Amino acid sequence: MTFSIVGYDPVEKEWGIAVQSKFLGVGAVVPWAKAGIGAVATQSYANTAYGPRALELMAQGKSAQETLEAILADDPDKEMRQVGIIDASGNAATFTGSACYNWAGGVTGPHFAAQGNILVDEKTVQAMADIFQKAEGTLAERLLASLDAGQEAGGDSRGKQSAALYVVKEKGGYGGYNDRYIDLRVDDHPDPIKELIRIYQLQQLYFSFSKPEKIAAVEGGIKTNVTQHLKRLGYLQGADTSDDDIYQALTTFIHTENFEMREQKTGWIDVEVLEFMKNKK
Known part of the structure; x- marks a missing residue:
């Protein structure tokens, strides 16, 4: 009951995830990332151990695909899981277990992995992929545009409830003390993606440097x-x-x-x- 996109900006060295779900507080479950290491979206009966474990493996030098294979090998319930991964170099991997509820699937491309389950149809994932590759702007803006396009294409067949945007960048956090560049959540809202976009615009107003x-x-x-x-x-x-x-x-x-x-x-x-x-x- 979730769709997400994981992406990488090779110029700004940013890794991020945007996600929407018919689920309370999806931002507390799905997105995981670390600057210089990669980003992970874990969903569909989400195994939250996938996030820290995948980041640990990528920190050891494993690629996104190698990391995906390793975390799945340790999970007896892997066919219930869905996950998207981007590694330090922007390589992408995605997995949809055979027990995920339809429509479920994912697609990868240059510097992104898009995936979703319990969707109206495959158009949601394809729209996210298309927009991410076409959109201009920052990584956060491209992720949000992709998420919005996914919703417009059909989205979660059960409806809307929460959304989140998480982007990491070395010393990108407030005051430069951590990598939490953008960490925004809409936990319960009738139109969570539009609300997330509004909050992102406020975040940019408050915390971006003057032009x-x-x-x-x-x-x-x-x-x-x-x-x-x-x-x-x-x-x-x-x-x-x-x-x-x-x-x-x-x-x-x-x-x-x-x-x-x-x-x-x-x-x-x-x-x-x-x-x-x-x-x-």
Whole structure:
């Protein structure tokens, strides 16, 4: 009752998984990954030992296919399992046991493995594969586009409930302290993929670095807008405000809203933060 895609970006050195299921909190079960090692999706009566065991084997130098064969060999209930794997080099492997409920199957291609079970038909998996190879953008954006296309093509025959996106990158986590670059879950929602996409867009707004072309001086019309909205939101009071008052209020707003990753030197602002400010109620 799950469909997923595991992918790799050889340029950015990112490994990731996107998954949707008629199952509560699928992100707690299916996705496993480690930067520099690979990524795993384990589903269909999921054996969660597959995740850490596969990563351990790939860390020892085994390929995705060798890893798949090894974890299946140790599982007497392997015919109930479904798994997709990407190794450190982007090699892919997928397996669907004969006891998985129909429709069930998977496909691999350059730097991806897509698989699903209890699907309407095979079009879901094929749509994920097609979009992953055609889509542009970051690995996360390609994984999300693939997942969305899979749902549009039919998806889980039992319906929708939860979705997750997990991408790892060396020192990609908050503050650079771990590899958890993107770790987002929608545990229970009537349209979990669309909600996951919305949350991803928020994650990018909050935690991505400012784009150089989006940084502007707080002067002219931008200064007028900043001042107006800081007053509207209660960060500035009074008719007469100095530049220092404006900059101090802007700093308070940025820290209150957790935009530290987009904070600029005094007298400058990320215009995406300004757009957020304009839309905040």
